[in-house]
Amino acid sequence: MPAAYPTQIEAPAWRFMAYSELAFRVLRRFARGTSRTLLRAVCRTAYRRGFGCADANGCARDAVGASWIAGRLYLGGLSWGPSLSFKDLAMQALGVAFACVVWHHYHIVGATSGDTGGAACRAIAGSRKVGLLVLSPAGGVSAFQAEQMYGTIAGNVVNACLHGGFDCCQDVVKALLGMRRRDVGTANSINLSRLLLQSAYYLALRERLVTWPGERLCYHIPSGNFGNTFACHMAMICCKHGFHATVATNENNVLDCFLKGGVCLTRSETVVKRTHAPSMDISWASNIERLLYDVLGRSGSMAGRAARTRGNSAAWVLLAHASHRCLRSCAVSSDASLHVERSMLVELMYRRHGVAVDTHTAAALKSAMLAARGDVQVALETARDVKLKAELHGTYGNGYRHAVPRRARHARHVSPACAHVRRLLGIPAVPVSAAS
Numbered sequence: 001m002p003a004a005y006p007t008q009i010e011a012p013a014w015r016f017m018a019y020s021e022l023a024f025r026v027l028r029r030f031a032r033g034t035s036r037t038l039l040r041a042v043c044r045t046a047y048r049r050g051f052g053c054a055d056a057n058g059c060a061r062d063a064v065g066a067s068w069i070a071g072r073l074y075l076g077g078l079s080w081g082p083s084l085s086f087k088d089l090a091m092q093a094l095g096v097a098f099a100c101v102v103w104h105h106y107h108i109v110g111a112t113s114g115d116t117g118g119a120a121c122r123a124i125a126g127s128r129k130v131g132l133l134v135l136s137p138a139g140g141v142s143a144f145q146a147e148q149m150y151g152t153i154a155g156n157v158v159n160a161c162l163h164g165g166f167d168c169c170q171d172v173v174k175a176l177l178g179m180r181r182r183d184v185g186t187a188n189s190i191n192l193s194r195l196l197l198q199s200a201y202y203l204a205l206r207e208r209l210v211t212w213p214g215e216r217l218c219y220h221i222p223s224g225n226f227g228n229t230f231a232c233h234m235a236m237i238c239c240k241h242g243f244h245a246t247v248a249t250n251e252n253n254v255l256d257c258f259l260k261g262g263v264c265l266t267r268s269e270t271v272v273k274r275t276h277a278p279s280m281d282i283s284w285a286s287n288i289e290r291l292l293y294d295v296l297g298r299s300g301s302m303a304g305r306a307a308r309t310r311g312n313s314a315a316w317v318l319l320a321h322a323s324h325r326c327l328r329s330c331a332v333s334s335d336a337s338l339h340v341e342r343s344m345l346v347e348l349m350y351r352r353h354g355v356a357v358d359t360h361t362a363a364a365l366k367s368a369m370l371a372a373r374g375d376v377q378v379a380l381e382t383a384r385d386v387k388l389k390a391e392l393h394g395t396y397g398n399g400y401r402h403a404v405p406r407r408a409r410h411a412r413h414v415s416p417a418c419a420h421v422r423r424l425l426g427i428p429a430v431p432v433s434a435a436s
């Protein structure tokens, strides 16, 4: 957690600033001890590389943009990076930062339900100093995501599948980090720098979409591990004018329940349903513990006790208290969606507005469409539709070949750096993957 949040950080000039410069200005307020030259160089390098998409008119696009849908409804475009998901906005910068500041071999471990893994592979593959180990649930990612991750041919990248859901992969990552080794870090939102980098786009979009000072803006955020929403929560605290956030979830609605004043913050992994919005198929949203810390007076022990209700009924009272505090004091609300609603919205968006969205983004759009008419509503994009298209339509076509590796998808090379992490985990010599 940041020791303290900077406040009122935005300035009028931000509206016209390139995203790389704006991200640098957000970051420098949190990372006060770090060289400004280094931070600026990291942002410039990260957001130049691989974000150079042009829009339909051939105009250069910034790393972050918003497309108008109808009335006051916008789609927050965050998936123009190399792996086609919003995770690139943080992972590309982290990849550059790791390469700049790490002197010896460093090991990054990550758990993924599809997007974090792809973004990490794209950001770290080929690095000479950093090794990457990605753990994903066997059969729990889309065909495109599997090809994108398991097809990464680089000596420093290993993909391994675990039998279990995303929670099981994340538990392994947390156990590894718990060993407190200085040479092991993570690509997940457990790593606060990922969330600091993500909070920049909330401020950037707000600057671009709000036209007069009192205008209200609400972000609708597809949420699984709650990292994206926590990044928004941090941005809200730092922002002069504020905005509102709504968490959009699927049938695995533990977050929705918690934020509506119920207390079911966690469920057994066995009752997690597999859906066509797999990034939301989790039983425990890791970053909620950070929100608990903030709403429970920044007390680590209270947040820890409230978060550990798994098998501990005494903590429920504390958790119920936290849930009501969130309801009263946080500008975060929630909405859950069903498969049929998301599928209908994917279809409707394409037919009526000519916009192709993925199933997670559809959950955010549902929430945005139900929200108050007078305010600016921004549904945030999770990934480009192609990442989950095969699951809905049977194929994802050839239009996006640049986002998946061109070579054979079973070859895998193992670098000494990753072999070391593998040994730590006790993973067999040849990594097991869904592809094999």
Ligand SMILES: N[C@@H](CCOP(=O)(O)O)C(=O)O
Pocket: 111, 112, 113, 114, 115, 116, 117, 166, 187, 188, 189, 190, 224, 225, 227, 228, 279, 280
């Ligand atoms: N939905 C994520 C799961 C990991 O979340 P993170 O924000 O903690 O990295 C994914 O797509 O991998």
